[in-house]
Amino acid sequence: MLKHTFVHLPGLGPTTERRLWAAGILTWDDFLDAKTPPFGSVKAPMWRQELELSKERLAAGDADWFGERLSPAEAWRLFFEFRDGLACVDIETDGTPQNEVTAVSLYDGHNTVRTYAHGQNLHDFATDILESKVLVTFNGRCFDAPVLRSHLRAVLPKAHIDLRNVLTAIGVKGGLKKCEERYGVDRGGLTGADGYFAVILWREYTRSGDPALLETLLAYNAADVLALPVLLAHAINELLEQTPFAARYALPIPRPGDNPHAPDPRVLRKLAWAFSRK
Missing domain, CATH: 1.10.150 (DNA polymerase; domain 1)
Known part of the structure; x- marks a missing residue:
């Protein structure tokens, strides 16, 4: 494209x-x-x-050169030439003004999801992201990317497809979960969980050290990045309809990849009960 x-x-x-x-x-x-x-x-x-x-x-293969010249709403055009260098990224933070990073997920859009947790392997992200050419996020220009640069000193691709900007260009607004719901993305047992859920998981984990809490947090974080290629394909197909090239470039809609982590049912039940009492 x-x-x-x-x-x-x-x-x-x-x-x-x-x-x-x-x-x-x-x-x-x-x-x-x-x-x-x-x-x-x-x-x-x-x-x-x-x-x-x-x-x-x-x-x-200089994706950054184009990334600096395309507006955020037009950055989707990078996909076709650089699809093998995608880095779908999402972070979780501790909910404080300092935005301490608690978890990061990195998905290549095809096969591999890598997860990183505070106190374990978090700083490995800064090395692993160097393998990628195009960053894919949801609202990452405003939040994820600045936090990763400031807290982890990560050198991120300048080529950045922020799906919030891309979806807004076709009139689709709202947060990630709302957009997933619009396009039929199923989160299974994590349906209804939001960013505050991730904050509570981290706080409970630091208090108790229960590994099931961290596993559930990482599953939630990974679910975010697994949804991004699905939303991207939908957005690209709708944007292609505004060009003469839809028949040539229309994408099959992928299914979300496999989550390497599994939310613990006991943790989900406990937190659901706690939220219901608020």
Whole structure:
């Protein structure tokens, strides 16, 4: 999809991009091969230079270069060229103003979920994330990414698909759980659990040391990242309908991957009872 994209060029917005597509300028090469500048724009020579550079950076696999030039709402276009370098990430914190990180999950969108817990392997995340090219989060631009940079000194990809921005562009608003519900994502025994649930799990774990509490926290955190590729596929398909390329790029909707952790039924019952009394 990147080779059909023009909105990363300086001074070229969605309206001009649609005009280019309507005029038969569907790819970077179409633009570069045109005998006369499209629409006679005085910016055409500069856009030609930028497109030549775009081809170089794509050939070099430089997702960050495009990530810095695409708006948050258009970052979904990175998916097709960099799908093998995705890092779906979600964090949990302790609920204090300091936002101490308690758990992190990292999912490649295909097979592997890695989880990290405070006091165990949390700082391994900063090394493991270096293998990835595109960050995928929900509201991560505002929360997860700044916290990971400040607390774990993590060097994150500059190419960042924040699904909150992408879904908002198609009129889908609300938190992660609401978006999951819209698209039929089933969390099983964790249905109805929210961020406060994760805070309580951590507080109870630090008080009691019960490993079942940590296991349930990690299961909850992993469920967040396992949902992200599902939401991303739905969003991309809806956004493709606004382009001439839907038939070529439409995605099958994946099922959520397997959660490497299992919430403890005893813990779920106990917390459900505690919440019901509030």
